[in-house]
Amino acid sequence: MRIGMVIDLEKCLGCRTCAVACKQHNAQPPGNWWNRVFTPGSKYHLIKPELGSQYFLPVSCQHCDNAACEKVCPVGATFYSKDKAVLVDYDRCIGCRYCMSACPYGVRQFNWEDPKETHKKIEWIEGGNNYGYQEEHKYDDRLVYSPIREKGIVEKCTFCVQYMDAGEKPACVRACTGEARVIGDLDDPNSEVSRMINNKGAYTLIPEKGTKPKVFYLPPKRKDN
Amino acid sequence: MKNYKLILNIVIALMLIGVISYIIQLTTGLVVTDMNNSYSWGLYIAGFAFFVGNAAGGMVLSASIYMFGLKALKPFAKIGALAAFANVIGAMLCVVIDIGQPFRLLNMLIYPNFSSPLIWDVIILSSYAVLSLLYFYVLRFPEIAPEKRILFKDVENAEEFSEKTAKTLAPIALLFAIGIHVVTAWIFATQGAREWWHSAVLAPDFVAVAVSAGTTLVFLFSIMVYGIKEEHKSAYKIMTRFISIAFFVHLFFMYNDFFIHAWYGNEHALHTLAVTLGDYWFVHLLEVVLPLMGILCLMKSKILTKAKVYRASFFILIGVLAHRFLIMPAAFNNLPLTISPMGQQNGNWEYPLASGRFMEGAELFITNHNYVPTFIEWSILIGVISTMTFVVVKWHKLAINK
Numbered sequence: 001m002r003i004g005m006v007i008d009l010e011k012c013l014g015c016r017t018c019a020v021a022c023k024q025h026n027a028q029p030p031g032n033w034w035n036r037v038f039t040p041g042s043k044y045h046l047i048k049p050e051l052g053s054q055y056f057l058p059v060s061c062q063h064c065d066n067a068a069c070e071k072v073c074p075v076g077a078t079f080y081s082k083d084k085a086v087l088v089d090y091d092r093c094i095g096c097r098y099c100m101s102a103c104p105y106g107v108r109q110f111n112w113e114d115p116k117e118t119h120k121k122i123e124w125i126e127g128g129n130n131y132g133y134q135e136e137h138k139y140d141d142r143l144v145y146s147p148i149r150e151k152g153i154v155e156k157c158t159f160c161v162q163y164m165d166a167g168e169k170p171a172c173v174r175a176c177t178g179e180a181r182v183i184g185d186l187d188d189p190n191s192e193v194s195r196m197i198n199n200k201g202a203y204t205l206i207p208e209k210g211t212k213p214k215v216f217y218l219p220p221k222r223k224d225n
Numbered sequence: 226m227k228n229y230k231l232i233l234n235i236v237i238a239l240m241l242i243g244v245i246s247y248i249i250q251l252t253t254g255l256v257v258t259d260m261n262n263s264y265s266w267g268l269y270i271a272g273f274a275f276f277v278g279n280a281a282g283g284m285v286l287s288a289s290i291y292m293f294g295l296k297a298l299k300p301f302a303k304i305g306a307l308a309a310f311a312n313v314i315g316a317m318l319c320v321v322i323d324i325g326q327p328f329r330l331l332n333m334l335i336y337p338n339f340s341s342p343l344i345w346d347v348i349i350l351s352s353y354a355v356l357s358l359l360y361f362y363v364l365r366f367p368e369i370a371p372e373k374r375i376l377f378k379d380v381e382n383a384e385e386f387s388e389k390t391a392k393t394l395a396p397i398a399l400l401f402a403i404g405i406h407v408v409t410a411w412i413f414a415t416q417g418a419r420e421w422w423h424s425a426v427l428a429p430d431f432v433a434v435a436v437s438a439g440t441t442l443v444f445l446f447s448i449m450v451y452g453i454k455e456e457h458k459s460a461y462k463i464m465t466r467f468i469s470i471a472f473f474v475h476l477f478f479m480y481n482d483f484f485i486h487a488w489y490g491n492e493h494a495l496h497t498l499a500v501t502l503g504d505y506w507f508v509h510l511l512e513v514v515l516p517l518m519g520i521l522c523l524m525k526s527k528i529l530t531k532a533k534v535y536r537a538s539f540f541i542l543i544g545v546l547a548h549r550f551l552i553m554p555a556a557f558n559n560l561p562l563t564i565s566p567m568g569q570q571n572g573n574w575e576y577p578l579a580s581g582r583f584m585e586g587a588e589l590f591i592t593n594h595n596y597v598p599t600f601i602e603w604s605i606l607i608g609v610i611s612t613m614t615f616v617v618v619k620w621h622k623l624a625i626n627k
Contacts, residue, residue: 031583032262036590040566040574055567059576068418074347075329076338094332095255095325098343100265104418104561106578110265110325113256118583151254152325206562209417222568 002065003083003159004186004214005173006196007058010221011180014039014056021175022060025160027132027147029115030122034107034157035060035172055220060172061086061107061157062205062213069099069108077154081139083185084214085159089142095152104209107156114151137162159183186214233618236611243608246601247322255325257601262581263591264557266323268550268598272606273319275438275549276312276613277350277409278431279542281402282439283309284357286467287364288399291392297459302391303624304450305443306361309402311613312442313354318609320347342411349408353401360398363390365623406431413552421497421555430478437471437516438545440464445538450621453529465523468541472516492573493563500555504595508547515544558593 014037022028022035037058042050063086070078070086077092078099100108124131137145145162149155160170168174173181184193193216196202202216250257260267283305290298321327337344362376367383380386410431413422444464451457483502486494501509519540526533562576577590598606 029583031579031581031589033579033590036577036579038577038590040564040576041569054569057576059562068416071338071340072343072416073338074341074343075332075336077332077336092329092332092336093326094329096320096323096343097265097325098341098412100262101556102416102418106263106560106562106576109262109579109581111254112258112261112581113254117253121583121585150326154325206564209561211417219567 001083001188002186002214003063003081003085003164004184004193004216005063005159006182006184006193006202006216006218008178008180008182008196008200008218009055009057010218011178012037012056012058012220013178013180015177017175017177018058018172018181021171022157024131025133025163025171026145026158028109028155029111029149030118032109032111032155034109034155057217058172059105059107059205060215061159062105062211062215063157063159065212065214066210068102068104068211072098072102074098079142081161085161085164086156087139087142087144087158087161088154088156089144090146090149090153090155091143093153095154097154099154104206104211108154109156110154111149111151115149133162135162137165139165229618233615236615236618239611240608240615242604243606243611246604247608250322250601250605251327256582257599259596259599259602261591261594263560263578264553264594264596266553266557267596268602268606269319269323271546271549271552272609273316273323274409274431274552275546276315276319276609277405278435278438278545278549279442280309280312280316280353280357280439281406281432281435282437282441282443283307283312284353284360284398284402285436286440286443286464287360287391288395288402291395292399295463297457297463300451300457300626301443301447301460301464303361303364303626304446304621306357306364307617307620307624308439308442308446309357310354310361311616312439313350313357313405314616315609315613317347317350317354318612319606322605322609342408342415346405346408346412349401349404353405356394356398356401360391360394361624363387363394366390402435403432406435413556418561419556420494420559420561421501422552424482426478426482430475430482433471433475433478434545434548435471437468437475438542440467440471441519441538441541441545444468444534445542446617446621446624448531448534450625453531453534461529465520469520469524472520472541476513493559496559496563496573497555500558501551504558505551505554508551512544512548512551515540515547519544554596557596560592 016037019035019037028034037056039054040057041054067086075092075094077089079087081087097110132147134147139161144158169183173183182192184191186193197216200218202218204213204216286298287302287305289295290302333347366387407428410428414427417423483498519537522533522537560575563573565572566574575592577592580589580591
């Protein structure tokens with residue numbers, strides 16, 4: 001099993017619900033965003049696209065098969081799960097940020113300060129209004145999710161390992177208003193993701209970097225004004 | 226060395242400032258630096274590359290005494306080995322101050338990932354530290370009273386043993402001296418994500434810079450402990466030659482790389498050049514002009530004076546530090562996720578990323594960061610430099626040939 005995702009850009013409305021759901025469900029501290037949606041070509045960020053010439057492109061961890069971050073990690077804190085998702089062991093990461101430099105997609109986020117301190121800046125009281133999935137989650141006895149991160153460690157998209165292990169889909173897939181996101185087994189030629197990739201001509205981001213991403217995109221159709 | 230006590234006290238004071246700043250960083254996190262998610266390595270890693278570079282010279286010099294028969298350099302062998310040791314310590318400290326979870330440092334020994342060039346570097350740097358200490362001990366061996374020797378206690382002819390062992394160690398030391406630069410360069414050069422680093426010329430270039438800077442440091446130390454001496458004249462000439470040739474080789478490697486990219490005109494590669502030669506043109510000017518001035522000062526002066534050597538080494542070392550600083554901007558201010566948007570004629574568009582630094586009213590999604598090291602970063606780095614200086618000053622008497 002190789003877990004992968006297809007994002008159909010034709011169906012993406014640019015509502016950014018996936019980014020918000022991702023941030024909320026994974027309790028990301030202020031300043032860190034695992035998932036972001038921009039309009040390629042726009043001069044200013046977070047504006048509506050120009051009709052016919054711009055489109056929305058959501059980017060989060062590409063869960064590469066040849067993941068530079070996994071190879072450079074000096075302590076093996078970044079590792080492949082059994083279905084080849086790329087995960088980070090929060091207990092093992094030493095915070096050298098080598099992976100952030102090696103990742104061509106800019107999806108790795110660092111805890112520059114104690115998230116508890118950043119929470120104060122946004123006047124959020126812990127325990128008062130719980131934010132995100134509240135349990136710690138271990139995969140193979142390794143801490144791959146915790147609602148409050150320690151300072152000085154790296155975090156990123158896990159394909160919502162805490163939900164996937166419980167048989168549920170990632171937050172972004174469930175939240176997508178246009179149903180543009182599909183997750184499934186890339187090794188199974190009959191899975192929905194495989195069929196979408198084969199039949200609809202999916203592409204990956206900056207393939208020239210040789211990272212072999214497992215997130216695929218279906219190009220949007222061009223529109224006449 | 227005159228003013229020994231004074232120098233030592235100043236160094237200890239600076240070390241204390243460094244320690245205090247480090248405690249602040251340790252308790253509040255790396256938020257006290259000016260780094261962020263897009264500009265994830267800064268002054269500390271530049272310092273790391275700088276010290277690794279300086280560490281080479283000592284052993285290259287010491288090794289060439291025996292391998293190439295440059296006997297004139299012999300009085301400087303011990304200083305070289307000591308300088309090498311101090312710089313490796315500095316380099317390793319730079320890794321410690323840079324990481325977010327220093328208390329987990331032992332994970333590198335418990336769970337080493339052998340595909341990571343950083344692990345190779347830690348291994349080769351620690352071996353090099355041990356090797357340079359051993360080399361220092363062997364060179365000093367005849368001067369140590371027999372009852373005070375820690376290793377090789379039953380050797381009878383100390384002079385002969387020292388000479389012979391140093392000869393055997395020389396080629397090994399040279400290999401490691403080159404190895405630390407190659408592996409350090411590989412930390413950067415293996416990153417296919419960063420156009421600026423992903424070049425086969427980076428490792429040879431690191432070696433060239435190292436020979437130039439490392440020799441400068443040994444030159445400086447030897448003038449500090451011996452002063453200018455008539456009988457060392459030929460050694461000065463050889464060292465000046467090492468410094469200048471290595472620096473010209475470095476210039477060739479650097480501009481060769483620039484030229485190839487500029488000629489082909491790939492937009493992404495041109496952007497890296499625009500960062501180095503445009504945004505940071507002044508730092509680039511420093512990295513080229515200062516060392517050239519230093520070298521000219523050493524080559525042109527008929528009568529060397531202490532002041533001239535100090536000035537020249539200062540120019541060269543500051544220039545090399547500027548060169549190391551420039552490792553970062555063109556790599557981090559040129560995002561790898563630069564795409565050609567579908568259906569548009571203009572090609573290069575950088576995909577913004579979250580800075581990770583939440584501040585009210587500040588731009589959160591960025592493509593560019595004008596990195597300026599904070600006071601804390603500088604004072605911690607100065608703390609590292611003074612720790613190295615402490616090692617050298619404290620032990621410099623052991624390095625003098627009587």
